[in-house]
Amino acid sequence: MGSPTTKPKNGVREGAAVAKTKPMSTDLSLLLLQAPPDFFRSIGKIYVVVAVIAIVLIGFFVSLYLVERRISKLENQVNQDE
């Protein structure tokens, strides 16, 4: 653009070539339309949320398991002392 070779010809508006490049977000949504959506991308990516919640729950459960293991150890100690 701006160099003599791309000067508007026959009234063609300058920048028409530039318009061929699309903004990124539309590229992605076009991609969504063309490729059949995989499981995680189906229903508006709702399963991504499900996965995130599942991971958080797993984290909490692992944490609970660790506390329980510690308590079991304590119980064993107390039982042995008696």
Next chain:
Amino acid sequence: MLQRYLTLVRLEWRLELRQGASLASVGLFVIGTVYLFSLAFGTLEPRLWNALFWLVLLFSATNASTRLFSRELTYRYNYYAQLASPLEVFAAKATFATVLLLGVGALNWAALALLFGNPIRDYGLFTLAIALGGVGLALVLSFVAVLTARARGGAALTSVLAFPLLIPLLLTLVKLGAVAARLIQQTSTTKDVLLLGGVDLLVIGLSILLVPTVWKEA
């Protein structure tokens, strides 16, 4: 208090001179590393120059502070150290580490400029970055060295603890170095310098608060 602090700084200096090899080893480390890079790379583009500069400074700082806090102490030093409070001893060692680091910074700059040319355009900014960065690096590493002095693992543990703490500092320094070398245009330089100064003040304040409680001679 100031008197004792100054005496301790002087003693550190004398101790360093007596173990002349250790001061030389710091210098040799800098020159050796830079020379090795010149052999390996030949030329260094400014971006790498900048990164190498701060890396060498980081490792020299790690070296210096672990050595300062775990070295053999003379009878005279111990005598003074027992008279002084932990904070005074820490301040003396940290001051010494800072001064040492500023010297390393100058030497590092000179060595790199000699072998690869000097890409720095804004001398004032770069000097300021070295000064603020030197204080920050020396203080954080000294503080961590105090923490790890009694731990198993010593120097290795110091790096494990200190490097993640130092990354924000180093990133800011690398950015300032790039600005000083005119590699990037930045309008937020003042903010970065203030951030560095802020981190330095933060570390000084935390050291004053925390060193007395953790410094217990075993």
Next chain:
Amino acid sequence: MKGAWWKVLAVVLMFYVLFAGMLIPLKSGIQAVSPQTVELGQPVELAVTGYNTHFDPARGPRVWLKLNADTLVGGSAYGLAAAAVVVDGPQTLRATFVLPEGLPDDAKDYYASVIVDNAADGTFVMPSVVALANGRADSGDDAAWTTRFDDFTAATGMTFPYRALLGESIRNQYFHVSLWFSLMLLMLAAAVYAGRYLRSGDLRHDYRSEALTRTGLLFGILGLVTGMVWANYTWGKPWSGDIKQNMTAIALLIYLAYFVLRASMASDQQARRVGAAYNLFAFAMLIPLLYIIPRMRESLHPGAGGNPGFGGEDLDSTMRMVFYPGIIGFTLVGLWLAQLWWRTQALANNPRVIAASDL
């Protein structure tokens, strides 16, 4: 159950966040428009795919193209109403436009936004989606482009914003982002207890501090992993070396080092004191790490480097009504987990350090 009110609150809030966060629908929006490049001076048919829409021929959806230009006087703007709209289904429609031969002289670029309005779903926009090619210069088409945009239908009901890129995953705001805020609160609490331990030497404070740090670390790891899952489906890959991701990884390293430090001390006494000092120090260094530096650099995360901020239009008042309770809920659950851990630790070390009132 005395003193357990905040645990009840934690449960209530978590249920509220789960139900409100998952059940409130998204606003209607446009998923895709094709073709994305149109030739000026010709009639063109745009296929619009909606999301959560209820297009109905009887209720006459209206479609516009709108140019990026300053608003004209009198509520008009540069744009074009569709000459005909054919509804193919509740989610798809085709709109025919008769495009003028050129663009108005003060159009800002060659892109047009698509606006759809219908009685059931309200009005929604896909910004700058259609590129206009091959326009004639000086065609004097300003008048042809001048259109009034008015009597839009307002959508009713509670909804979350629709973003084409995020889709339903915008709900992760409540399950990923609130994790972060509670992480900071937990680490703050850990640092406070570390300070109290250093001042008083009271062992209970050290147990609390250690347990809170442990829980904070758990939240940090969960935040990082959930963030990677979310990033994979929005930014395209789980790890893009985004500055905030890197900084978070470093923050986790700092707190992992805390446990390494504690484990490597010769005596428990030393481990506690040194650990507490490091904890305070680490939290102080975390503030520049997590908040100042990411803002100074380019980031994919909202609120930095020209990204649409979650603080702005992306986090509307409906989202706030779920997001803020989410932060409190996650923090309380974290406190609960931490409390279980520190009580167990205290019990293991010395059963008598716990008085009933401390529970």
